[in-house]
Amino acid sequence: MRLLASFAKYELGILLAAFAGVIVYQLLTGAIKMSGVLREKTRTGTGGVSAARVQLLLFTFAMAFYVLSQVIEFRTFPEIETKWLLVLGGSHSVFLGAKGVLSLFSSEPR
Amino acid sequence: MLLLLQTPPDPSFHFLALVMGWIVTVLVAAFALAIIYKMVKGDINLMYLIAGADGDASLARFQFLVFTFVIALGLFLIILSSNPPTFPTAIPGGILALLGISGGSYVTAKAVDANANKPPATQVVVTQPPPAPAPAAVVVNTGSSEQNSDD
Numbered sequence: 001m002r003l004l005a006s007f008a009k010y011e012l013g014i015l016l017a018a019f020a021g022v023i024v025y026q027l028l029t030g031a032i033k034m035s036g037v038l039r040e041k042t043r044t045g046t047g048g049v050s051a052a053r054v055q056l057l058l059f060t061f062a063m064a065f066y067v068l069s070q071v072i073e074f075r076t077f078p079e080i081e082t083k084w085l086l087v088l089g090g091s092h093s094v095f096l097g098a099k100g101v102l103s104l105f106s107s108e109p110r
Numbered sequence: 111m112l113l114l115l116q117t118p119p120d121p122s123f124h125f126l127a128l129v130m131g132w133i134v135t136v137l138v139a140a141f142a143l144a145i146i147y148k149m150v151k152g153d154i155n156l157m158y159l160i161a162g163a164d165g166d167a168s169l170a171r172f173q174f175l176v177f178t179f180v181i182a183l184g185l186f187l188i189i190l191s192s193n194p195p196t197f198p199t200a201i202p203g204g205i206l207a208l209l210g211i212s213g214g215s216y217v218t219a220k221a222v223d224a225n226a227n228k229p230p231a232t233q234v235v236v237t238q239p240p241p242a243p244a245p246a247a248v249v250v251n252t253g254s255s256e257q258n259s260d261d
Contacts, residue, residue: 001124004131009195011135015142016186020179022149023156032156036166043226046166053169060173063208064180071184075191080204085211092215095169099219103226 042102052098059091163223170219177212181205 026032038057040050063084070078148154160175162168189195 001128001131004128004135005194008131008135009190011139012186013190015139015146016182018146019142020183022146023159023175023179026149026156032159033161033165034167037160037169037172039166041162041164041166056169056173060176064176067205067208068180068184071187075188077184077188077198077202077205079202080208082204085204085207088208089211092211096215096218096222100222103222 040098040102047102050098052095056091056095059088063088162219163227168219168223170216174212174216177209181209 023032027034036046038049038053040047040053067078067080145154149156158165160167160171162171185198188198
């Protein structure tokens, strides 16, 4: 039984790392399309770089690094304070609000 | 029931559990390896993994992917850190809220995209039904009166 547990442990680790590795590799090489991720999308097409998208990307990376670093250090999920959840929720609201406004009030249909 | 719990475990059941454990472990590994192999080879096309309906990359999908991997890797590390490996007894509400915000944002962005790509509603022309024909005029033959006047 101990051998089985050890095998399952390594199997899960290798498979999870392989999934993440394949996706990160394809993101870096361009096999997974990343173009336009920061550009605003209007009904007339793609516009310039959107501040709402940039701030959401920064908050996403910040929160992801925070959670991962806490898990690596303390080997348990961290208690995230409500104010940080509100900050992240606000960031998402700004992104969604900008997206909704642009899709509603563009002049020509795509 | 108490008697069942107090009886010593049957060694054949232990063997059966071991066999089932190995079968499930190997099967999961085989499935995952097949999927990873197809992803690497290109049979499973990941080009539009984070793309929206218009073909451009979607930030809502990207952040959902990032948080999914972060939570999955974190869970894996936590499970491995205990000896024997055990699932955490409680997951903090903050982590669940984080996943909820991320997933909710993805769904809302998808709804906004679907609404934006909806074709404009066609103009509905309401036509008035043609007026009902006027009732036919009744012509009363007054021939008898003319005869009377001739007389």
